[in-house]
Amino acid sequence: MTIAENVALVQENIARAARAAGRDPAGIRLVAASKMNDAARVREAIAAGVRVFGENRVQEMLEKHAQGAYEGAELHFIGHLQKNKVRQVVGLASLIHSVDSLELLAVIDRCAAARGLRQDVLLEVNIGGEASKSGFAPEALPAALEKAGEYGAVQVRGLMAIPPVCASPEENRPFFLRMKQLFVDNGRKKYDNVSMDFLSMGMSGDYTEAVACGADLVRVGTAIFGARDYSRK
Ligand SMILES: *Cc1c(COP(=O)(O)O)cnc(C)c1O
Numbered sequence: 001m002t003i004a005e006n007v008a009l010v011q012e013n014i015a016r017a018a019r020a021a022g023r024d025p026a027g028i029r030l031v032a033a034s035k036m037n038d039a040a041r042v043r044e045a046i047a048a049g050v051r052v053f054g055e056n057r058v059q060e061m062l063e064k065h066a067q068g069a070y071e072g073a074e075l076h077f078i079g080h081l082q083k084n085k086v087r088q089v090v091g092l093a094s095l096i097h098s099v100d101s102l103e104l105l106a107v108i109d110r111c112a113a114a115r116g117l118r119q120d121v122l123l124e125v126n127i128g129g130e131a132s133k134s135g136f137a138p139e140a141l142p143a144a145l146e147k148a149g150e151y152g153a154v155q156v157r158g159l160m161a162i163p164p165v166c167a168s169p170e171e172n173r174p175f176f177l178r179m180k181q182l183f184v185d186n187g188r189k190k191y192d193n194v195s196m197d198f199l200s201m202g203m204s205g206d207y208t209e210a211v212a213c214g215a216d217l218v219r220v221g222t223a224i225f226g227a228r229d230y231s232r233k
Contacts (some may be wrong), residue, residue, distance in 0.1 A: 003041065005049035006135050006224045007032075010207070011049070011070070012155050014218065019150050019209040022128050022145030028211055031076055033203070035060065036228045039069035045224060046073050054078035054097065058085040065092065076221055078160075078200075080134065083107045097160040100124045100134035102147055109151035120157045122200055125182065127175045128164035135161070138140070138178070149192035156191075158198035159183050169206035170231070176201055176213035 056079030204209025
């Protein structure tokens with residue numbers, strides 16, 4: 001399968017899952033998770049119709065950006081972001097999916113303010129309560145959203161989650177449904193600098209379930225680019 005064939009298939013699956021759930025497929029955005037795929041493969045995906053890329057590693061993103069990899073597309077940051085690398089991401093990524101602490105939010109705010117811009121972010125939720133994962137506990141969200149009101153150079157646009165690794169996609173459903181509920185509940189109250197627009201969840205193994213449960217952004221890597229070769233690097 002070529003990247004173009006994979007993109008077509010993924011888009012078709014998203015559209016089918018959306019329609020089955022009574023949702024408009026046009027409202028769901030495919031974010032191609034392009035880590036470990038070089039600029040040529042990113043361009044191939046753009047030629048196949050991908051409009052948004054999500055990167056995990058700052059250095060890799062900067063290198064590919066310098067090569068013009070993302071021209072014609074939007075760039076998101078989806079990986080764990082260290083505070084000392086915020087400067088390199090703010091303004092370059094139109095959306096940072098992975099804000100996992102108030103400290104990180106504060107650093108992004110300071111950096112965006114210094115540049116005179118406003119950075120869109122999502123708050124990452126540790127929906128499985130896993131010790132190995134970062135992110136806000138569901139109970140911590142209201143206080144975090146309230147706190148966002150103090151940060152005028154960030155706009156919280158929604159929530160993101162990576163559920164625990166499950167044996168089958170169906171097992172992720174309870175996590176996805178819980179995320180949707182959190183998204184709706186926390187979106188009811190109006191907070192300054194917060195607009196609950198996007199729910200980011202679902203990867204190659206489970207993006208159709210995520211769409212069925214209310215995802216607006218799905219982050220798909222392997223199903224588009226094939227398996228990543230971790231031995232090379
Ligand atoms: C790599 C990655 C994905 C995509 O994973 P696949 O299983 O290859 O689709 C999605 N989200 C994040 C945060 C990732 O790091």
